[in-house]
Amino acid sequence: MTPPHRLPAPDGLQLRLLGTPLVVMPGSPAPQRRALTAQEAVLLAWLVLKGPVQRPRMASLLWPEADAPTAANNLRQRLHGLRRFPALVLAGPQAGWLCLPEAVAHDLADPRDGLREDPAAVGVDLLGSFDYGKTPQLATWVTAERDRWRQTVVDGLLQWAVHAEHAGDAANAARWAARALELSPTSAAATRVLMRVHHQQGEREAALAAFERCGEALRAVGGAPDADTLALARLVGRSRPVQAQETPQLLPLALRHPPRTVGRAALQRTAMAAWNIAGCVLLTGPPGIGKSRVLDDLTRATSAALSLRPGQDEQAVPYGVLTSLVSSLMQRCAPTLAARHERLCAFIAAASPSALPGGVHAHGDGDAHARFLGGRGGQHPADAGHR
Structure with a gap:
């Protein structure tokens, strides 16, 4: 039989199936929250997660030991109880089917948006603490859906943790990875993210402690860390611990500039x-x-350029920038400048004798500097800083 088309969604009604199952209805001055029974909650969860279901099928899941007429009567009574939520119509246009209104609001949608702001914002306790052990087939389905939802949340946390790690956001990467491990202590992927973040922050012992916790959790269920996690642990173990008194290394100049x-x-x-x-x-x-x-x-x-960045002291001395330029030129082009050395020093000494280095004697003509720098044989950009 073809499943029926769904009815339009009721405005403002929400199903809360994580934690204590509730129906939240619009109300004034505040929304009304009404608790669901275990059978009502699992019926609504089935319709949210699996879609429309035939009445006999749901009746047999909820009351497996009852005969068909008794199970059908019990289902009618449960549906009658749901009439306290007038906007929540479960009966489809075709007889014999149960379905939710189309696009009804619930808390089992993609959890990633909620996890982005707060790693603990999305719950993982599907159907709360309700126990369905007396209905084996339904209990098996509930257990599988609880595990699947928990893994969905863990996967969402891991996605944000890896994204933050690649973006250099160590704090949030650790926060999402730690929450993922709280929900799934055996998660090797979350353990590796946390280990890498700690290792990159110089926290070697914290990285190794994360590895040990994961190993203990795996051994408790008869497992062991995988090859990638073991390789990362060996890498961290061989690294040199960062001492408290060590000065953090500056970024390379190519990264800072x-x-x-x-x-x-x-x-x-x-x-x-x-x-x-x-x-x-x-x-x-x-x-x-x-x-x-x-x-x-x-x-x-x-071509053949020489860059000069004088300090504040040189900028305060008369002809200090010029003196630095000449000194740099002498160091770089000593053979070329040897013949002109004395004439350049004589020019500078005539203007400011204190600018010459100790032991240098000046003599020669006063236009040496103009003749030397007047040619176009080299470029000499100077950055005088900020004053």
């Missing part, structure tokens, strides 16, 4: 054009907007 500039192509083209035409570029602006980075890119784009 990524080799890519976004949204500055036009500025870089303008700066390069000015450099090629006039041999001079002046970048101005408030601190932190990326002037130094643009200058770095300009330096890399030119």
Whole structure:
């Protein structure tokens, strides 16, 4: 027989089948919550999870020891009891079928959205503490559905834990993984996430403790950690424990200053054009907007370039920036500068004798600097910092 079409969903009515089974109905000033019996709850759970069912089939599941007429009469009485929820019509348009109204609201939908905000927001106790041991076939179904729902929640927690781990969010990754292990202590996948997060945070002992807890849970049911979990435990075990007094390692420079500039192509083209035409570029602006980075890119784009970043002390000394530039040039191009050394020092000494290094004597003509830097044989960008 073809299952009937479902009736429209009642507005505002909700089924709560996790924890103590309830029906929540709209009301004023607050919604009304009414408890369900064990048989009412399992009937509604079947309709939510499996869909429409024929009346004789449900009657035989609920009362397996009764004959067909008695079971059918008992079912009519249970359905009559559900009339206290006027909007919850279980009878379909075709006789002999039971079904929920179409798209009725319930708490057994995909749990991932709820878990994203709070790992403990979604319950796992399907049908609460109701015991269906006296109806073996129904008890088997309930047990399987309880296990399936719990695993669905664990899988959702693992999905968010892995996502957070890949995003570098160690705190939330550990939070979701820990909740997954609370619900499924033998979960190797959740254990590995927690171990990796602890290991990456330098918490070697916590990572190994997570492995030991999982191993104990598995041994209690006759199992053992899988190869991937064992390999991760060996890796963590071989790593050097992080001492409390150790200074955390800084990120590599390439990570703190990524080799890519976004949204500055036009500025870089303008700066390069000015450099090629006039041999001079002046970048101005408030601190932190990326002037130094643009200058770095300009330096890399030119040949035989020398980048200079004087400190605050050098900026405070007359001709300090120039002195640093000359010193850097002397170190990098000593053979080329040897013949001009004395004339450059003489020029600087004439302007500010205190700027010369100790032991250096100045003599020669005063226009050496102008003649030396006046040529286009090299580029010398200087970043004077933020003042």
